[in-house]
Amino acid sequence: MPKVDDAHFAARRRQILDAAGACFAREGFHRTSMQDIVRESGISAGLIYRYFTGKDDMIAAIVTEWHERRTTMLGDDPATGYLDVLRRVGDPETRDELRLAVQVWAESARNPAVREMSRANVDRPVAAVAPVLAAVSDDPESLARVFIAIYQGLVLQTLWDDGLDHAAYLRAVALLLAPLGFAPPGDGGQGD
Numbered sequence: 001m002p003k004v005d006d007a008h009f010a011a012r013r014r015q016i017l018d019a020a021g022a023c024f025a026r027e028g029f030h031r032t033s034m035q036d037i038v039r040e041s042g043i044s045a046g047l048i049y050r051y052f053t054g055k056d057d058m059i060a061a062i063v064t065e066w067h068e069r070r071t072t073m074l075g076d077d078p079a080t081g082y083l084d085v086l087r088r089v090g091d092p093e094t095r096d097e098l099r100l101a102v103q104v105w106a107e108s109a110r111n112p113a114v115r116e117m118s119r120a121n122v123d124r125p126v127a128a129v130a131p132v133l134a135a136v137s138d139d140p141e142s143l144a145r146v147f148i149a150i151y152q153g154l155v156l157q158t159l160w161d162d163g164l165d166h167a168a169y170l171r172a173v174a175l176l177l178a179p180l181g182f183a184p185p186g187d188g189g190q191g192d
Contacts, residue, residue: 013051016041017065020058025096029059029107059114063104066097067121078129079182082147083170089154090166098155105152122148136180150176 019041023032034055038045052058073088074081088094108115126144133140150173157164 009051012043012047016043016048016051017058017061019043020055021062021100022096024059024062024103025099028103029055056111056113059104059107059111060117062100063114063117063121066101066104067117067124071125074125074128078132079177082151082177083174086151086154086170086173087166089151089158090164090169095159098159101155102159133180 016037020032020037023036023040026032027036032055034045034048037055037058038048041048052061070085073085075084089098104114104118108118122145125148126141129144129147130140133143137143154166154169157169158166
């Protein structure tokens with residue numbers, strides 16, 4: 001019986017987070033009200049408050065999930081995983097996710113808790129790939145941060161420029177990776 005309760009809890013929580021994420025991506029954190037989330041989710045405010053203390057709690061959960069997904073995508077092969085993360089940015093289905101990412105970055109400049117999570121979610125991958133990059137750089141942490149900045153820049157450019165050639169962007173990044181000994185196998189980062 002507890003499995004059903006756990007599954008129900010997880011499904012309801014997911015429903016609320018999906019609704020909140022859609023509202024945040026569309027209107028931003030500050031313009032989104034709890035009533036907007038109630039309408040989007042179809043769940044009463046009282047029930048939402050059983051799962052989350054408020055918008056900040058939802059934002060924290062969304063930020064945590066967002067970074068966990070990217071960490072999982074990197075996998076065991078950092079170069080291929082990194083190009084997969086970049087490739088996903090060009091997927092039209094991720095548009096709301098990209099808008100939400102920019103909202104998180106903007107919120108991190110204002111909200112110390114979101115800034116701390118965002119910093120941790122940059123510092124962890126930097127620490128994870130720095131040992132790999134140490135073989136090709138005297139400053140592997142800075143090099144890792146450059147690749148994070150490339151990702152962040154692609155997110156912004158994708159939102160600003162509907163005509164951005166993602167395949168060309170990926171080929172350029174693959175060219176940057178190649179001299180470091182991290183050229184991905186197969187398509188050179190062109191995508192499917």
